[in-house]
Amino acid sequence: MEKTYLKYGLHSATPDLLESIPALGKLKKRNPSYIKRAEEAQKKARRFAGKEMLPRVLKTDKKCSEDPKWFDWELWRKANREKLNISPIPERLGGLGWSALANAIMVEELASVCLAGASNITFNTFGLLGALVECRTGIVLKIIRMMVDAQKKEKPLFWSWAITEPGAGTDMEEEAGMKKMRPSTRADKVPGGYRINGTKCFITNGSLASFVIASVPTDPSQPLESMATFLIPAASKGFSVGRVERKSGQKASQTAELFFDNLFVPEENLWEPPGRGLRHTREILSVTRGYIGVAALGIARGALEHCLQYASRKTIKQHRLIDEEWVQIEIADMAKGIMALRNQCYNFAIALDTYHAWQLFDRIPVKAALKVLPGSFLLGDKIQAIADNRIVSNIGSWYKHRLVSDETVEKFVKYGSAAKVAGTDLAVRISSKVLDIVGLEGMSHEFGMEKYFRDAKVTQIYEGTNQANRIDIFNHEIGRLL
Numbered sequence: 175m176e177k178t179y180l181k182y183g184l185h186s187a188t189p190d191l192l193e194s195i196p197a198l199g200k201l202k203k204r205n206p207s208y209i210k211r212a213e214e215a216q217k218k219a220r221r222f223a224g225k226e227m228l229p230r231v232l233k234t235d236k237k238c239s240e241d242p243k244w245f246d247w248e249l250w251r252k253a254n255r256e257k258l259n260i261s262p263i264p265e266r267l268g269g270l271g272w273s274a275l276a277n278a279i280m281v282e283e284l285a286s287v288c289l290a291g292a293s294n295i296t297f298n299t300f301g302l303l304g305a306l307v308e309c310r311t312g313i314v315l316k317i318i319r320m321m322v323d324a325q326k327k328e329k330p331l332f333w334s335w336a337i338t339e340p341g342a343g344t345d346m347e348e349e350a351g352m353k354k355m356r357p358s359t360r361a362d363k364v365p366g367g368y369r370i371n372g373t374k375c376f377i378t379n380g381s382l383a384s385f386v387i388a389s390v391p392t393d394p395s396q397p398l399e400s401m402a403t404f405l406i407p408a409a410s411k412g413f414s415v416g417r418v419e420r421k422s423g424q425k426a427s428q429t430a431e432l433f434f435d436n437l438f439v440p441e442e443n444l445w446e447p448p449g450r451g452l453r454h455t456r457e458i459l460s461v462t463r464g465y466i467g468v469a470a471l472g473i474a475r476g477a478l479e480h481c482l483q484y485a486s487r488k489t490i491k492q493h494r495l496i497d498e499e500w501v502q503i504e505i506a507d508m509a510k511g512i513m514a515l516r517n518q519c520y521n522f523a524i525a526l527d528t529y530h531a532w533q534l535f536d537r538i539p540v541k542a543a544l545k546v547l548p549g550s551f552l553l554g555d556k557i558q559a560i561a562d563n564r565i566v567s568n569i570g571s572w573y574k575h576r577l578v579s580d581e582t583v584e585k586f587v588k589y590g591s592a593a594k595v596a597g598t599d600l601a602v603r604i605s606s607k608v609l610d611i612v613g614l615e616g617m618s619h620e621f622g623m624e625k626y627f628r629d630a631k632v633t634q635i636y637e638g639t640n641q642a643n644r645i646d647i648f649n650h651e652i653g654r655l656l
C-alpha cells in the first residue's frame with residue numbers, strides 16, 4: 175500500500191457540528207451567535223489541523239523520539255498567528271472570544287491529528303484558568319495582558335501546572351490521599367514571602383514555561399491543612415529544569431522534572447493561602463479532566479479515520495477490506511462510541527459555559543465593560559490600577575465564588591472525570607481495534623496508526639489515573655446516596 179494515502183485525509187468528510195449533534199439546532203435558534211461561533215471554531219481548527227498539522231505530525235513525533243527536547247516552533251508560530259493559543263480571551267481584549275464549547279471543538283479537531291500538537295497549542299489557557307479560580311481582578315487582567323502582548327510579539331509564553339511529585343501523583347488530587355501523603359516540596363514563611371524547596375516531576379511544558387503554578391505545602395507533616403498554590407516565575411533564582419521525559423506517547427509535548435532550590439516567592443505570588451491548595455487543584459481539574467475526554471474523542475476519531483482510509487484502499491480476497499462484514503460491524507461499533515462520547519463531551523462544555531467560570535464573560539458587568547470601554551483603555555495601565563485595587567479585587571473574587579461555588583466545582587469534577595474515563599478508555603479501545611483490523615502496516619510508524627494507540631494510553635494516566643477518576647465518580651454519584 176502506498177504510504178502517501180494519508181494525504182487524502184478524511185477530515186473534509188467528517189460531519190459538521192449540527193450534523194454530528196442535531197440537538198444543537200434548538201440552541202442555535204435561541205442563541206444563534208453562540209452556535210455560529212462554535213461552527214466557526216470548527217472550521218478554523220479543522221483547516222489548521224488538516225493543512226498545518228497533518229503534513230508534519232509523523233516527522234515531529236520521530237524527531238521527539240530521538241530528542242525529547244525538540245520543539246516544533248514553526249507550528250507553534252502558525253497557531254500563535256491564528257490566536258489559537260489565546261482563544262478564550264474575549265475579542266475586545268485581543269483573543270478569539272471562544273466559549274468552552276468552541277474550545278472543546280478546537281481540541282477535538284486538533285487532537286484528531288495529534289494529541290501533543292493540540293496540547294502545545296491549547297495548554298496555555300492554564301495560566302488564565304489558574305488565575306480565574308480566585309479571580310482577583312488585578313491578577314486576571316495582568317495575565318490577559320501578558321498573553322495578548324506575547325501573542326502580538328510572537329513571543330513564547332508557556333504556563334505549567336505542577337502538582338505531581340516523585341512520591342505523590344494521584345494523592346495530590348484528592349482529600350483522603352493528601353491527608354496521608356508525605357510531600358517532598360515545602361514552602362517556609364520568610365519576611366515578604368516564602369522560600370520553596372523540593373522537586374516536581376512529569377510537568378507538561380515545565381521545560382518551556384515562563385510561569386509555573388505549583389501546589390506546595392507550608393507544613394509537609396500536614397499537607398491537606400497547609401497546601402498552598404504559588405505562582406513561580408521560571409526566571410526566579412533557585413528554579414531549574416531536570417530531565418525531559420522520554421515518553422511512549424504525546425512525545426511532542428515536553429514533560430519535565432522541576433527543581434526548587436531555596437527559591438524565594440514574594441507574598442503577592444501566593445495565589446491560594448495554606449489550606450486552600452487542594453481547592454485550587456480541584457477547580458482546575460473540574461475543567462481539565464473534561465477536556466482530556468475531548469482530546470481522547472479526537473484521538474478516537476483520528477484513529478477511526480485512518481482505519482477507514484486504510485480499509486477502503488486495502489484489497490483482500492479481491493475486494494476492499496471495508497467490504498468485509500466483520501470490518502463494517504467493528505467500524506460501526508467505533509462510530510457509535512464516538513457519537514455517544516461527542517454528546518457527552520459537548521454537553522460538558524456547554525455546562526461549563528452555563529455554570530462554571532466561563533459564564534463570567536457572559537455576565538452583565540463584564541459584558542458591559544467589554545462593550546462600552548474603548549479597546550486601548552481595556553488593556554491600559556489605568557484599568558490595571560483599578561483592577562489592582564484591593565476592594566475591586568475582593569469584589570471580583572466574591573462575585574466569582576458566588577457564581578462558582580465549591581459544590582459546583584465538585585459536581586464538575588464528577589462530570590469531567592466521567593468524560594475523561596469514558597473518552598480515554600474509548601480512545602484506547604478504538605486505537606487498539608484499528609491496529610487489529612489493519613494488521614502489519616498498523617505497526618509501522620509511517621502510517622501513523624500506532625501513534626494513536628501510544629497517545630491514547632497516556633491520557634488514561636494523567637490528571638489522576640482512570641482508577642482514581644472512577645473513585646471520584648463513585649464518591650460523587652453513588653457514595654452520597656449510601
Ligand SMILES: Cc1cc2nc3c(=O)[nH]c(=O)nc-3n(C[C@H](O)[C@H](O)[C@H](O)COP(=O)(O)OP(=O)(O)OC[C@H]3O[C@@H](n4cnc5c(N)ncnc54)[C@H](O)[C@@H]3O)c2cc1C
Pocket residue numbers: 334335336337338341342343344345348351375376377378379421424429632635636637638639640641642645
Ligand atoms: C504525559 C504526562 C503529562 C503530565 N503532566 C502533568 C502536569 O502538567 N502536571 C502535573 O502535576 N502532573 C502531570 N503528570 C503526572 C500525572 O498527573 C500523574 O502521573 C498521575 O496523576 C498519576 O500519578 P502517579 O503517576 O504518581 O501514579 P500513582 O498516583 O502513584 O498511582 C499508582 C497506582 O496506584 C493507583 N492509585 C493511586 N492513588 C489511588 C487512589 N486514591 N485510589 C485508587 N487508586 C489509586 C493508581 O490508579 C495507579 O494504578 C503528567 C503525566 C504524564 C504521563
